[in-house]
Amino acid sequence: AATRIFEAAVLLVLTVYFVLGAGLLTLRYAVLPNAQQFRPWVEQVSSQALGLPVHIGAIQTQWHGLMPQFALHDVRIDGPQGQPALQFAAVEATPSWKSLTRLTPTFDQLVIRGADLTVTRPDANHLEIGGIRIALNSSGQSDAAQQFADWLFEQDEILILDSRLTWENAAQHAPPLPLTQVNLLLRNTLLTHRAALTATPPAGFGGPIDLRASFRQPFFLRHTADFSRWKGTLYGEASNVDLAALQPQLPLTLPATTQTGRGSVRAWAQLDKAAPTAFTADLALRGVALQLAPSKTPGPLPPALPASLPPFALDTLSTRMTWAPLPGGENASLQNLQFRTAQGQS
Template sequence: MIRHLSRLTYRLTLLLIFLSGLAVLLARLLLPLAELYRGEIEQLAGEALGQPVQVGFMEAHWRGLGPRLILHNVDLVNPQNQRVTLRLSEIQVDIALLDSLRNRAVTTRRITLARPSILIKRRTDGSFAVEGLQGLEGLAAAPQRADAGGLFLLPRRIAVSDGTILWENQAIGAAPMRFTNVNLELFNDHQRHQIHGELSLPGASASRLSLAADIRGDLQQPGGWSGDFYLGGEQLILEQLLRHRIPSGYAVPDGQLGMRLWSRWRDGRMQHLEGELQVQ
């Protein structure tokens, strides 16, 4: 009996290896035909991203143990009014081949927004908006309005690679700040959003910021969210940080700043702040 079970297990293992190898071979052969299935892939991407997707053109490559679909000129569309909520130059979709075989449905392993340009705006009422920018050649670049929360409508796990973010805090009337080399991981679970990653201030290669956040609630509603934030950095240029952020008549100090800050927010307002600052 034991010998029979062992033989059966061995045969099933060989069959699984054969089927997996066959699936890999078929997937490799079908990669050049990916453009022919644009409609199906747009539907797959739309299901993964949680809203309709329109793709300009696409290509496919083999990466690791599964295919990677590269979608270019991607528009995320609000299904209620058919307006574009976010426009992205490239999205990379990694397919989990073995999981897809196990689940009998295409399963995404990772979705990466490659080199996105995004405006994140905090309004005067404390709510947030996310907008895609056609270009960040200057602050006059025209945005596409995000009616539906932008990044926080995306799937459970998503990455941002080598992005550019323009941060505008209208609540304090400060001039927008531009961050480059943005690499973030976002985890969305209904009304909970977790973020961690790094970003740079332009023009100072050594100025690097680390960011982590755990946010709960609806970021689009004034006072509708709470959360905990961490912000850390080394060799931050004070002139870059404080430009247009201190009252007129005061000189912008020279030097560099190192910091570690923790803050707690409730109902859209900061309740607690502590940290360490080092000025050189």
């Protein structure tokens, strides 16, 4: 009996080996050289995976190791209402073996170069990427947008290189902020999601911008991109930035209006279930003129002082600001505060 079991196991292994080998040979020498003929099928499968219509102008293939690589040209993703939402001249795609177990297209790496993207913040609870509205909480998400967001955060790695991005903070009525030399890296594992973005703002705005995010999701989520269940950290850094130009671009309300000033800013925000649990900012500023806002001003920063206080100006200002919510209130502090007034006082 043991011999028969062993022989059956060997036969099964050999069968799987030859079936996989035949499949790889067929894929490499019969399917891939004629990939353009399968373009309608690729569009259909991609549309089903993303939950949005996908259109591909042309497909080129090559073999790398044990996996094929695809070069997709003139790629367009339509929004839920059928409007063109995202368009890419070329996308380099390396499939993952996980596609076989998930029964949906999954990629080890997606590389997009020279993209031109627009990201809009219409209100506090949504972002629009090329017209595709993504809810930052668990409600108000369309089925198509939810499926697209889930798919996006289930790919191993997405790279967007040497691209342009326009940030529109409509919720704050801010002017559009065009960014060039945009490089974005998104890496996803089973439970973690990490992103890093570098970009160059307009010359008068300041130096390069560095944004990073690291989040973790719990087990057994119905939707991978249920951001209301994620927990993690956001980090941002900018040098020689024009504070008056920066302030309206931030997705929060500050307790003071910056009339003039430049300097370096580093900030960390801890979030849990889409709510801030801690905020820290290191500031090194010069030529600062501030107008305090009314004390009722909301926001994840120290509460504002009475509006009756006059504006004040400082030659230099450096400090660390911290904030955290408390039951029935909040805790805010300024650490290592150093400043010099226009009269030389400090």
